[in-house]
Amino acid sequence: MDQKYRVKDFGLADIFECGQCFRWERAADGSYEGIAGAHPAKVVFEPSAEDRYAGLLTVTGFDREDPGDLSDFWSDYFDLGRDYGAIKAELSRRDEIIREAINFGEGIRLLDQDRWEALISFIISQNNNIPRIRKNIDGLSELFGEEAGEIGGRKYHSIPAPEKLASLTEEDLAPVRLGYRARYLIEAGRAISENGIGYLDEHLDDICGVGPKVASCISLFSMRRYDAFPIDTWVKQVMEKLYGITSKKEMAAFAEKTFGEYGGFAQQYLFYYIRETSACGEKHLAK
DNA sequence: CGGCAGGCGGTTA
DNA sequence: TAACCGCCTGCC
Numbered sequence: 165m166d167q168k169y170r171v172k173d174f175g176l177a178d179i180f181e182c183g184q185c186f187r188w189e190r191a192a193d194g195s196y197e198g199i200a201g202a203h204p205a206k207v208v209f210e211p212s213a214e215d216r217y218a219g220l221l222t223v224t225g226f227d228r229e230d231p232g233d234l235s236d237f238w239s240d241y242f243d244l245g246r247d248y249g250a251i252k253a254e255l256s257r258r259d260e261i262i263r264e265a266i267n268f269g270e271g272i273r274l275l276d277q278d279r280w281e282a283l284i285s286f287i288i289s290q291n292n293n294i295p296r297i298r299k300n301i302d303g304l305s306e307l308f309g310e311e312a313g314e315i316g317g318r319k320y321h322s323i324p325a326p327e328k329l330a331s332l333t334e335e336d337l338a339p340v341r342l343g344y345r346a347r348y349l350i351e352a353g354r355a356i357s358e359n360g361i362g363y364l365d366e367h368l369d370d371i372c373g374v375g376p377k378v379a380s381c382i383s384l385f386s387m388r389r390y391d392a393f394p395i396d397t398w399v400k401q402v403m404e405k406l407y408g409i410t411s412k413k414e415m416a417a418f419a420e421k422t423f424g425e426y427g428g429f430a431q432q433y434l435f436y437y438i439r440e441t442s443a444c445g446e447k448h449l450a451k
Numbered sequence: 452c453g454g455c456a457g458g459c460g461g462t463t464a
Numbered sequence: 465t466a467a468c469c470g471c472c473t474g475c476c
Contacts, residue, residue, distance in 0.1 A: 183457065286457085293456035296474065343472025348459090375459045396457040435457085 165225055167235045172218035173248035175271015176209045182272050182436035183398075184385050186285055186298045197315050200241055201278040203227055203234060204313035204320035217271045226313040226320070243273045251429050259422050261406050262430055265437035272432050275385065279361055281323050282386035283371070286378045287348050303340040304349075308332065326361075329353025348373025384428040393419040393427035402438035 180188040180196050188198030188207075195208045204226045211219040223238045225231065239245065252270070256263045288300050301323065308328055309321035330353035337346040351372045355363060364371075364387070369379045377396055383389035395403075395412055403415045423430040 289456095290458040291456065291471075291473095292458090293474080296456080299474095341473060344459095345472075373459070377458060381457080394457080398457060439457090 165234070167223045167225075167238050169221040169223075169239065169242075169244055170219075171209075171221045171242070171244060172215070173252070173271065174209065174219070174221065174242075174273060175217055175269075176207060178269045178271035178436065179242070179273050179275065181440075182269060182432050183439065184275055184381075184432065185277065186289075186294070186301050197318075199312060199320045199322065200275075201281060202310065202312045202322040203231060203237065204315055205238075206315055226315045228311060228313040240276050243276055246273075248273060248429075251426055255423065255426055255430055255433070258424075259430075262423075262433060265402075265406075265433040268440065269433050269436040272429075272436060274390070274428060274432065276388065277386040279364055279382070279386040280326060280356065282382045283352055283356075283364065283374070284323050284329075284349060286381045286385075287352060287371075287373045288342065288345055289381070290345065290373070290375070290378060292345075300340060300342055300345075304337075304342070307340060308336075324353075326353045326356035330357045345373065384431070390428040391420075391425045393423065393431045396435075398435050398438050399431060401442065402434045405438070406434075 176194065176196055177190065180190070180198075187200070188196045190196055195206060197206045198204070206224045206226070208222045208224070209219060210222075211217065221242070223234075225234055227234075252266050256266060284304070285297070285301055288304075289297050292300075305321040305323050306319075308324040310325075312320045312322045314320065329349055332350055332353075334346045334350065337349070340346070342349065348371075352374075355367075355371055359367075364382070368374060368382060369376070374382070377394055380392045380394035384392035384394060393416065395415055400412065400415070403409045403418070407418065409415050409418055419427045419430065
């Protein structure tokens with residue numbers, strides 16, 4: 165069943181390539197196919213003639229079983245209720261330097277992702293590179309997740325549930341090539357299957373394998389903590405380049421002072437900007 | 452071959 | 465509390 169939305173401040177590449185998610189893939193025509201939680205879908209955006217960041221968004225679901233009405237699910241997922249124009253204007257007003265980054269990623273929106281999916285994804289992301297992160301998540305899902313649907317002959321699987329992960333051994337997970345992260349995933353499975361997903365509200369950083377950066381990503385991308393400002397190697401690069409700040413501590417203080425409750429949005433604009441414009445980013449994308 | 456990729460846990464001072 | 469080190473893996 166198709167869902168159609170009139171959107172603005174919206175760009176598929178900006179949204180899916182700005183570092184917040186790992187399970188969407190660009191097709192030759194610029195549409196994306198992927199899966200959010202247990203919902204596989206094809207996402208098409210047709211920009212208007214006047215504004216390439218405004219137009220018609222069509223989400224076509226390919227759920228294996230009838231999921232019921234997903235119009236609200238996708239609206240929430242793409243954060244369609246938020247006025248990104250206002251956020252961009254406010255950030256630009258607070259800080260002139262970030263304008264360049266915002267101008268570069270005008271179509272970015274913060275996806276409202278599933279907490280369990282975010283927890284697993286960002287544990288896997290540590291000391292890792294994006295192609296391999298994607299590979300790890302796909303492999304984990306294909307081997308141990310539930311079949312969720314099929315798009316054009318390709319089967320999509322959800323990330324295995326906490327109970328499923330808790331039942332596995334590191335040996336079971338060896339084919340996924342997670343390295344030392346396998347143990348962290350199993351322990352996360354145990355923590356959540358025993359205590360429920362609400363455990364993350366108070367104990368996110370008690371989970372083994374979740375340090376400050378990973379916790380910050382999970383908070384921002386799945387717990388609506390929009391003030392979170394994850395500082396990774398890319399953000400370090402861009403803060404040094406644009407602001408001349410060198411220490412992580414100063415970066416955090418600057419972000420809190422300058423971007424405040426919009427830190428997460430600022431982080432996404434900055435991350436995407438440096439990833440897509442730096443020589444390192446170009447090299448990475450070429451592969 | 453060493454270096455590195457969207458860090459973290461553990462140890463040490 | 466801060467600084468440092470080793471780490472699975474895959475690709476340069």
